Structure formats: C-alpha cells, structure tokens
Amino acid sequence: MDPNTNDLGFPIWLRINHFINLFCIFFLIRSGLQILADHPKLYWNDHCRPGNEWVKFGKKKMPTNRLFTSLDEAEDVSPIFAIPGGHHNLGAGRNWHFLIVPLWIVNGLCYVGLLFATGQWRRLIPTSWSIFPEAWQSVLTFISLSIPPESSFHPYDPLQQLVYAGVVFLLGPLMIATGLAQSPALIARYPWYVALFGGRQGARSIHFIGLMLMILYVLTHLTMVVLIHFPRDVERMFSMFGPSGLPAMMAFISASLALVALIGIHIAATLYTRRHQRSFQEHAAKVVEPLMRFFFGKLRSRQHFARQDVTAMHHVNGYPPENGDYRRMAETGFHDWRLRIGGLVEQPMELSLSDLQRMPKREQTVRHNCIQGWTGIATWAGVEVREVLQHCRPKPGARWIVFHAFVQEEYAPDHYYEVLRLDEVQDPQTILAYEMNGHPLPYEHGAPCRLRVETKVGYKMVKYLTHIDLVASLDQVGFGYGGYREDHQFYEKVASI
Numbered sequence: 001m002d003p004n005t006n007d008l009g010f011p012i013w014l015r016i017n018h019f020i021n022l023f024c025i026f027f028l029i030r031s032g033l034q035i036l037a038d039h040p041k042l043y044w045n046d047h048c049r050p051g052n053e054w055v056k057f058g059k060k061k062m063p064t065n066r067l068f069t070s071l072d073e074a075e076d077v078s079p080i081f082a083i084p085g086g087h088h089n090l091g092a093g094r095n096w097h098f099l100i101v102p103l104w105i106v107n108g109l110c111y112v113g114l115l116f117a118t119g120q121w122r123r124l125i126p127t128s129w130s131i132f133p134e135a136w137q138s139v140l141t142f143i144s145l146s147i148p149p150e151s152s153f154h155p156y157d158p159l160q161q162l163v164y165a166g167v168v169f170l171l172g173p174l175m176i177a178t179g180l181a182q183s184p185a186l187i188a189r190y191p192w193y194v195a196l197f198g199g200r201q202g203a204r205s206i207h208f209i210g211l212m213l214m215i216l217y218v219l220t221h222l223t224m225v226v227l228i229h230f231p232r233d234v235e236r237m238f239s240m241f242g243p244s245g246l247p248a249m250m251a252f253i254s255a256s257l258a259l260v261a262l263i264g265i266h267i268a269a270t271l272y273t274r275r276h277q278r279s280f281q282e283h284a285a286k287v288v289e290p291l292m293r294f295f296f297g298k299l300r301s302r303q304h305f306a307r308q309d310v311t312a313m314h315h316v317n318g319y320p321p322e323n324g325d326y327r328r329m330a331e332t333g334f335h336d337w338r339l340r341i342g343g344l345v346e347q348p349m350e351l352s353l354s355d356l357q358r359m360p361k362r363e364q365t366v367r368h369n370c371i372q373g374w375t376g377i378a379t380w381a382g383v384e385v386r387e388v389l390q391h392c393r394p395k396p397g398a399r400w401i402v403f404h405a406f407v408q409e410e411y412a413p414d415h416y417y418e419v420l421r422l423d424e425v426q427d428p429q430t431i432l433a434y435e436m437n438g439h440p441l442p443y444e445h446g447a448p449c450r451l452r453v454e455t456k457v458g459y460k461m462v463k464y465l466t467h468i469d470l471v472a473s474l475d476q477v478g479f480g481y482g483g484y485r486e487d488h489q490f491y492e493k494v495a496s497i
C-alpha cells in the first residue's frame, strides 16, 4: 500500500462534511420512502399498466370491475421509516426531499473539491488494478466472519476503498441523474435525456434500486463503525498509554454524539412536520419554489411521441362528477356547456364546445407525469391557452390564471381548482383539450374539456373545466397557496419536478 496514505488522518473538514452528508442521506432516504409510498409500484415502461409492475409494496388490491384512481392506490407508511409518515403526506415528503437535495449536492461538491485539493483523494481512488484481487481477499475474510488485521486496515482495506469510491463517484451521481430524469419540465424539453434510462419509469426504478443500495451501504457502514471502530477506540482509550489514548476517546465521544444528534434531529423534524404541516409548507416554499423556478421554470415542452406509443389503459386521478348539473350537460353531449373566462380581462368570454372546435386545433402526443409517480402517454387535442388569452386580452394587473372544475363528490362542497402564473401558460403545448386519442374526452379524463400543461406534474391539469379567472394575487384563490392540492394537501405550486 502507498506509504503516504498512512499519514492522511481525518482532518476536521472531512468530519464536518461527513456529518452533513449523513444528516442529508437520512432525510433523503426517509423522504424518498414517503414519496414512494404514494404510488408503491415500480415499472420498466411508461405505460404503468396495472399488474405490469416489477415490484409492489403494500397489500391493497385494486378493483377490476369499476373505476379506481391513483389516490386509492396510495399506501400508509410509518413515521419510523418515512418523514413525515402517515397517509398521503406526499407534499411534506417532497418538500423535505427538495430542501435537502441542494444541501447534499453542495456538500458533496465541497467534499470532492477538498479531496483533490488536499491529497485526500488517495483514500478513495484506487491507483492500482491489484485493488480488485485484494478486495476479493477482504470479501473472503469477512465471509469467514473475522476482521482484517488492523495493520492492513489503514486507512481502508481494499474492499472498503472500492465501495467508498463506488458510492461517491457512481451511486451519488446516478441518484442525481435519475432524480433529474423525473422532472416533467426537464424531460419535456429534452426527451432524449429520459430515454437514456428507458423512460421516466426506468429512471424511477433505478432511483429506487439506488435507494436500496444506499440503505444497505449506510447500514453496513454504521454497523462497522459500531462493531469495529468503537471497540478499538474504547480499547485505546483505556490503554491510555502512548499517543493514541486521548484522540481515541475524542473520536469515540464525537462519533457517539453525532449519532445521537442525528436521531434527535430526525425525531424533532418528524414531529414538527406532522404537527405544523402548514407552516412547514410555507417555510419550505421559500427555498424550494425559487430553486425549482430557476432550474426548470423556463423550459418549454418539445415532446412528440408517435401514435403507436399511446398507453392503452391510462391511469385516472380524480373521479368524474356525479351531480345533477354535470349529468344533465353530459346527457346532451355538453351542448349547453360554456367555458367562462373572466376576471382581469378586457373581453370576458363564454365559449361553447363548438366555439373551441372552430379555433385553431393543436394535437400532441405526450407523457403525463402524476406527482404520485405513475405515467401514461396519450394524444390530446384542443386549443392553445395563449390563443384564447389573445382573444380575451389580459389586463395589465393580471398575474395568475385560475382553472376551476365542476364539483366532484370527493371534494364537495368545494371544487377542484389550480393556478398557473401567466407566463407559465405561454408554451404552445399548454392547451384546453377536448379530445383524447382522437375521441371526445372520456368522462374519467375530464369531459368535456381539461387543461394540459406538459411541463408540470399532473395535478395542475384541471379536468371538468367550468371557468377560468385571471387574478392579480393568489390571495383571491382558495386559501392562497396556489390551488386545491396546495391548499388541502400541502403541495408546492411550481410543480416542475
């Protein structure tokens, strides 16, 4: 072994960096499990056909004889494993994930930078091919349940070195790459990128496998620290002879304190998130939303799937309205339905289905990305929102555009509504769709007319439209957080990933 490596030690920056990393990883794992629980099924293609998943968690069985929605498929998860735990706390789980990711990445970049700046890289990066046979020897030693002799343990044995290098330089970047590939905005703009992973479900599946590897790594790493390093430290502490007694005691105490602090922070964060969902949502939004807008906000969709890519059984979220108003209109083929556009516009309008059909028609075959995790591909046709806006001419003060739906029983007495910023609906693939796969919109997918905005996750695309309002401030809409899901389920309003 390179003699230099014996003198590397553990500089203070390395310890702090390590602590921050562990702090982040725990949050990422726990919030990741929360996100997974909302659609605990993984697939290898973007059709997400029921029964086609390669792995599934939870015991729920979906009915085959009637409509079910993806909300019915969500599973509960214990707060011991997930943050914040519970049922459908997806909004808070995502906020934790996206709050921590930037910190984790910055910390990781500092780590790699300092590794190379200080020569510490020799700890991690193998400099000889002999590392592979040597690592194999270590595997054999561990299988025989003995611990490699201390002399060959400094700073790391070859197996450790290989695993550490793999985690830092392969697993970490892969998690970032497959995480990014789940942003609807990014993959709508660069469809080739997500194709690298075999689609969004491929990226999601690989992200999950990475998560499992990460958990495995953290567990073995911590076990090793507790089983091997702690006893050695204690032994040296008690020997107290020579130079190693005091540093060993310091190492033991600081590592123990760090672990206790980590657990304490997690318990506190979990309780806080569960008890103060609204205030957590507000605080997280200050960080998460600007970052999301900065990285994904300006991307325009450039998706063009082929007709034969269309998903045969597209998932549904949100049951069709059952009430008299909606029924009556449905019975006459929505002949009496009018889409009202009002608020801060020069020219309020009432458009019938045939008015919409007479306007320039746009057709697009695109992927739908539900925030819960499933996807589906369909051809949607309708009128560009920007075209309609040209006719009604927004007033200067108008900043937000609100889409309102018919009352659905699951949300009664309220109704579903979502808000987009006016500049977010300028994408030509943002349309008021009245056709799906060449037919009038089916009931379950939003008849007679629904919004499609291809750079956002699905909850923004209001189905069963009744009216559209232009407003100056979010305070004028619901509780003021940007839509029904934001108001009631604590989602954030940018929805680009």
Ligand SMILES: Nc1nc2c(c(=O)[nH]1)N[C@H]1C(S)=C(S)[C@@H](COP(=O)(O)O)O[C@H]1N2
Pocket (backbone or CB within 6 Å): 314, 315, 316, 317, 318, 319, 368, 369, 370, 371, 405, 406, 408, 416, 444, 445, 446, 457, 458, 459, 460, 461, 462, 463, 464
């Ligand atoms: N009116 C209304 N629109 C809605 C919803 C809803 O519950 N009600 N669910 C949203 C969510 S979360 C998703 S993923 C998509 C699902 O569209 P689909 O049912 O056509 O697949 O619709 C969105 N629009």
Ligand SMILES: [Mo]
Pocket (backbone or CB within 6 Å): 317, 370, 371, 372, 458, 459
């Ligand atoms: Mo969704």
